[in-house]
Amino acid sequence: MKKILVLGAGRSATTLIDYLITNSEENNWFVTVGDFSVELAEESVGNSEKAKAIFFNVTDDNQRREEIRNSDIVVSMLPARMHFLVAEDCVNLKKNLVTASYVSDELRQLNEKAKQSGVLLLNEIGLDPGIDHMSAMQLIDEIKEKGGELTSFKSFCGGLVHPDYDHNPWNYKFTWNPRNVVLAGQGTAQYIKKGKYKYIPYTKLFERTECMNILDVGEFEGYANRDSLSYRDSYGLENIPTIFRGTLRKKGFCKSWNMFVQLGMTDDTYSVENSENLTYREFTNLFFPYNNKLTVEQKFCNYLNVSNNSDEFKKAEWMGIFSKNIIGIEKSTPAKILQKITEEKWTLSKEDRDMVVMQHQFEYLLDSETKKINSSLVVFGDNQRDTAMAKTVGLPVAIATKLILNGEIKSIGVQIPTTKDIYNPVLKELSGNGINFIEEEIS
């Protein structure tokens, strides 16, 4: 019997744990799920005889080492900053590890030691990062193998609402960590186009979007991710003239969100005076020059140069930023206040279903001809628990775990799934689970 230790039973782990338990009989696995909330862990394993739930405190060195020692493989769905502790023990105790998080600089330094110990630390094998790497690399390798020369690679991904449940004026709800959505894009986005480096400061980010239609799910816009350039090395595209990665929203979102950015509502660096007792309306008024003759709505329209008939104004009003609700959070930053306001409107209800959308856009030269291919993925959530996000993050992690246990993935060291030995079998099984990319040649 192979013992699998899953650390973290949060909402991105549901599909993963279900898969491992469902396949435990056939593969002779036993699954231990550890979480700081033992209730959450218990809920995730249900009454399976092939699994148990335990209280798990990652900072308890003894417990962590003991549980890792007693397992054959470790899957960590803990917050990314905690992975290093787990990874270090895995190397020392010669256990393979799978995570869906970005490889940190700290973790990368375990590469040599992991190799010496014959251990695989496989990371970035969720959705984004994860499915993006695998699906892009499969096409990149195909194009290269038939003699094509890649000239442009753009890739977009977003977590959104299922079209049938998408009824609010922003065409958006939180399907992932709301704080990260509110803070998204701060800093400077970097990319390269036709050999020219390009830098977009945060305050222009939501104005410089790319528009696209994706399959039959509608019109989208993508704003640039902070880091597109490092993908050149990861994907073996060192000399590609154009590379761009972006985040998808439905058409019209960015222009409206940009109003909050321009006002300063996404700032997380200072506390608003007396934030606890302010109304949302008073919060909004903090960002305008003093004027006691105009309403807050009028100041908003003047300051941002929008009309009170515009979609943008209506979206802002719908969001509640002019309401007299009390903030009620002490010493809060503008970003935390905006998070509270938006969570009241953008939290998925019990009936809602989510959607994950990804599109890669390739351009390449083959026999002196320019070719264009779009490769697109749409995944719908089934319900509040089995979300598209949980499926697309959890399934590749689960499948990789199986392939490592079966000996089909043999790599060692710190890895991400950009090589055939990993992406081919994982993508194949994802496809059997309804996670399929659709390729379209663009003329």
Add this chain to the structure above:
Amino acid sequence: MKKILVLGAGRSATTLIDYLITNSEENNWFVTVGDFSVELAEESVGNSEKAKAIFFNVTDDNQRREEIRNSDIVVSMLPARMHFLVAEDCVNLKKNLVTASYVSDELRQLNEKAKQSGVLLLNEIGLDPGIDHMSAMQLIDEIKEKGGELTSFKSFCGGLVHPDYDHNPWNYKFTWNPRNVVLAGQGTAQYIKKGKYKYIPYTKLFERTECMNILDVGEFEGYANRDSLSYRDSYGLENIPTIFRGTLRKKGFCKSWNMFVQLGMTDDTYSVENSENLTYREFTNLFFPYNNKLTVEQKFCNYLNVSNNSDEFKKAEWMGIFSKNIIGIEKSTPAKILQKITEEKWTLSKEDRDMVVMQHQFEYLLDSETKKINSSLVVFGDNQRDTAMAKTVGLPVAIATKLILNGEIKSIGVQIPTTKDIYNPVLKELSGNGINFIEEEIS
């Protein structure tokens, strides 16, 4: 004989050292000037018999303590981050200390110990901070003493070019640390107006300026300083409804500088790829969407929505941002590149003279009547060495040093010059040296 130790002989110390040497005979002083550059120290003392220059390394604990032990008072014109080392020794060795820098949190913690040792650590007694505190507090105390109730206090200060030498289209040259000017305003400015807190994010800062005429030196605009609110406590104005502090530029400056801010050229958080080999023109082009049909000038005008006949465009062009000069600095941030570009145009030439301008604007209620007073200061530099900046920073430091040695200032502990015992005699002697505020009642 009283021994004065001056640490730091940079360009803000010239007037200070001249004053101390000039008055050394009469007061029976001996002045030791220490600097890491012994040449700089020697130049500052000239061939005076009442002074000597020494090599001084502030991080050499033995030397620092030895020199402080051998002195009767210490004046530190070192960079602000070095003051704590000096201040700690001064407290231990029971020597008074004078600086022109803001009190750091670290330094503030020496207050109790300084008081127990009977030592005065007098800070913020240069121009801004310094003359601003003293001149504002003198009027605030006068208004309070005659029964007035302050309702608004605004205060502006700027270092600029003498009007007779002010011939460039920006009406600006660097009279102080260029790096600080390029980075000025980053973060969020906070102030209060008629009881309402107001927050200005950096990207709106240079649009939300206040205009004013000052005496006969022209039209100015002031942009908000980051911190206006803490002056309520320092000035005993805890309940004042309006308080605002700002930085002065000549009219039209901010709108043009804002173009660089909007483009992202003042960002100091990342390095530009291949910065060493780029031209200024290529640097500018980094911030526009890719377009190989338009010139960089056309992209600039489209992106910022300015015409190529506008003053703003002409100022940008004059600055050289479209030139083919090579940057020549490896791994440089946008802000460092912009500093290099602007230094080529905004460095004071040997013939130039500078100017310091300050204005306080008071509103108060007296016998149910609203009164307004402006109090303004204009100081001109004499030449490249005896700048307005060196005079206004150095003279109050020098005068305070004399008053402490003479026993006229008796305070102990960590102090700033907001009390009468300090500001009255210092302002009186400044006035004798041509540093005079002009008060105007505004109807």
